[in-house]
Amino acid sequence: MSIHTFINSGILELYVAGVLTDAELAQVDDMIQKHPELQVEIQAIIDATILYTELHTVAINKDKTLENIKNAIQNLPAPEENNPKIKNGMFSKNNNAVKEDNLFTNKEGKNAEVKKLPNDGRPQNTPINRVLTDAQPGRPIAISQTKSYGWLAASIIFLLLSLGLNGFLYIEWDKQKATIVSLEQSIEKKGLEYQALNTKYSNTQGVMDIFTNKEFKQLQISGNDTMNSEMLATVYWNRKTQDVRIMPQSIAKLPTGKVYQLWAINNEGKPVDAGVLDMKDDIGTMQQMKLVADAKAFAVTIEPDGGSESPTMPIVMQASL
Amino acid sequence: MELTQYQTETELIAGLKAKNETALVQVYDRYYASLSGIIFKYVNDVELTEELIQETFVKIWLHIDSYDHSKGRLFTWMVNIARNLSIDKLRSADYKTSQKTEVLDNSVHNNNLNHSEQLRIDHIDMAEIVQRLRPEQKNLIDLIYFKGYTQAEVADKLKIPLGTVKTRVRAAIVELRKYFKVVNPK
Numbered sequence: 001m002s003i004h005t006f007i008n009s010g011i012l013e014l015y016v017a018g019v020l021t022d023a024e025l026a027q028v029d030d031m032i033q034k035h036p037e038l039q040v041e042i043q044a045i046i047d048a049t050i051l052y053t054e055l056h057t058v059a060i061n062k063d064k065t066l067e068n069i070k071n072a073i074q075n076l077p078a079p080e081e082n083n084p085k086i087k088n089g090m091f092s093k094n095n096n097a098v099k100e101d102n103l104f105t106n107k108e109g110k111n112a113e114v115k116k117l118p119n120d121g122r123p124q125n126t127p128i129n130r131v132l133t134d135a136q137p138g139r140p141i142a143i144s145q146t147k148s149y150g151w152l153a154a155s156i157i158f159l160l161l162s163l164g165l166n167g168f169l170y171i172e173w174d175k176q177k178a179t180i181v182s183l184e185q186s187i188e189k190k191g192l193e194y195q196a197l198n199t200k201y202s203n204t205q206g207v208m209d210i211f212t213n214k215e216f217k218q219l220q221i222s223g224n225d226t227m228n229s230e231m232l233a234t235v236y237w238n239r240k241t242q243d244v245r246i247m248p249q250s251i252a253k254l255p256t257g258k259v260y261q262l263w264a265i266n267n268e269g270k271p272v273d274a275g276v277l278d279m280k281d282d283i284g285t286m287q288q289m290k291l292v293a294d295a296k297a298f299a300v301t302i303e304p305d306g307g308s309e310s311p312t313m314p315i316v317m318q319a320s321l
Numbered sequence: 322m323e324l325t326q327y328q329t330e331t332e333l334i335a336g337l338k339a340k341n342e343t344a345l346v347q348v349y350d351r352y353y354a355s356l357s358g359i360i361f362k363y364v365n366d367v368e369l370t371e372e373l374i375q376e377t378f379v380k381i382w383l384h385i386d387s388y389d390h391s392k393g394r395l396f397t398w399m400v401n402i403a404r405n406l407s408i409d410k411l412r413s414a415d416y417k418t419s420q421k422t423e424v425l426d427n428s429v430h431n432n433n434l435n436h437s438e439q440l441r442i443d444h445i446d447m448a449e450i451v452q453r454l455r456p457e458q459k460n461l462i463d464l465i466y467f468k469g470y471t472q473a474e475v476a477d478k479l480k481i482p483l484g485t486v487k488t489r490v491r492a493a494i495v496e497l498r499k500y501f502k503v504v505n506p507k
Binding site: 061 | 342345346349352353354355356357358359361362367370371374375378379382383391392393394396397398400401451462465466467469470471472486487488489490491492494497498
């Protein structure tokens with residue numbers, strides 16, 4: 001936690017008021033160890049608190065009271081043992097700080113508490129009551145035996161309950177673990193899907209850019225005889241940037257070891273390699289090809305895997321610009 | 322006037338532990354008014370406040386060795402002593418028979434700060450600032466600083482979410498501090 005968040009949480013105000021739980025107290029002490037500069041903030045809170053409490057004060061006789069204190073400490077007997085109540089109860093809230101409500105509603109004090117106990121004169125046959133009734137002077141052995149059996153029984157019951165709870169919690173934990181694993185898997189899956197969509201999206205964006213870019217010349221190339229009449233693709237060429245794209249629209253699958261290769265026919269009528277088509281992609285995906293400096297036509301041949309330096313097979317698709 | 326010979330809280334605590342009376346006087350001068358304010362909130366009686374202040378400082382003197390710096394500042398420790406003594410007093414038999422049963426009527430729910438007899442003259446401006454605190458803010462800090470209520474108890478009593486308690490106390494104290502900086506440009 002950052003020191004700023006820590007200060008703004010308001011925990012230090014409660015620390016100064018002395019109303020934190022032991023756990024919170026430990027947390028604050030830990031932060032003070034790490035950030036001693038917190039003492040400045042704490043002092044400021046103390047100062048404000050003092051001011052606020054003084055505001056509600058009453059004019060006591062300051063000097064007389066101080067004299068009384070001095071007299072009292074001078075006439076003290078030898079130092080007494082540390083009072084455990086003082087030692088333990090002074091910083092964290094505990095039982096000896098009584099709530100206002102109790103002071104209001106419980107005016108009879110201890111008597112009221114006594115009244116709450118079952119008191120029909122006949123002890124009931126519960127283990128606790130047995131211990132209580134046995135706990136009479138003159139029967140010391142009975143007390144210790146009953147007490148230890150009682151505690152033993154209580155311990156066993158507690159142990160069994162605790163084991164049962166452990167089992168239950170283990171099963172719950174196991175279930176939750178499985179849930180977490182499946183959640184993790186589905187998150188991972190969603191992540192991959194997202195990635196794929198994102199790639200597709202940016203591709204589509206790229207395609208849109210080319211569609212709308214007037215510098216790209218658009219050329220439909222198609223089959224040139226009856227055998228290849230179904231074949232269709234579109235070539236996009238930017239003369240300025242030499243950028244070439246191809247989008248196969250209707251194109252036959254080739255046997256392994258064969259690829260489609262694009263050629264740019266330059267002004268001298270010579271075919272220049274423009275790269276091979278990647279047929280792993282779906283039909284309708286635009287592919288980036290090699291740069292082409294000048295072309296008057298584009299053509300596609302079927303070549304052995306990896307492509308050729310110059311066409312070795314007849315043209316299956318072509319068109320002139 | 323006493324010489325202010327202890328500069329830091331650590332020195333002051335060491336002085337108290339060494340049973341140096343000057344240290345006690347210095348602690349008294351610094352804190353008696355604040356602690357009186359807290360005690361008076363409980364007992365609502367000047368004589369009783371004097372008596373309890375006396376008991377508080379005697380207890381500080383006697384038990385300073387049990388003060389544990391890692392559990393809070395000296396002020397917090399002393400406030401808790403004053404609170405516990407006040408509570409013990411309210412529960413004690415002699416108090417109950419002294420017909421002061423109405424004492425807590427003047428408690429935290431009383432938002433009216435116009436008890437001018439309770440206010441020290443040098444704090445009048447501060448009182449105005451406090452008046453400007455929202456009533457729920459004042460209730461809140463009264464419960465916590467005067468009555469030692471925990472977060473959970475305050476949330477329960479004022480019917481506000483537990484998480485809101487700390488942030489509201491913080492806001493109120495920050496408000497008070499704004500003024501404090503103006504009057505105490507140390």
